[in-house]
Amino acid sequence: MTTISSRDFNQDVGRAKRLARQEPVFITDRGRPSHVLMSFEAFRQISGQTENIVDLLAMPDNEIDLDAPPADAGWDRTEAMDDGEN
Structure with a gap:
């Protein structure tokens, strides 16, 4: 134990x-324990x-497309294929 x-x-x-x-x-204050500091893990x-x-989304390798169409807009497979080729 470290103090x-x-x-x-x-x-x-x-x-x-x-x-x-x-x-x-x-961590002591006037000789009495007042706080404990520990790693987040x-x-x-x-x-x-x-x-x-939330933790998974906060990871730096995750990219989120904020310009995605609304959920009720549907999905056009041919449009999605065209986007992938450019």
Whole structure:
């Protein structure tokens, strides 16, 4: 268990973040624990969260066509084939 004072945390946040990759870091205020810093992966594990559609859409490799026609416009296969050839 790593413990750092709030003053040390404020002076070197990067160090605290590096420590939190290994294990939760307890941050004290006037000698008493006040906060816990942990990696997002550790938080997801203890909270039971799994990937959801928002996480998947936020991934940098996903591209979304915002100019897509409305859902009720139908789909023309010949038009879709023409678009793919250009």
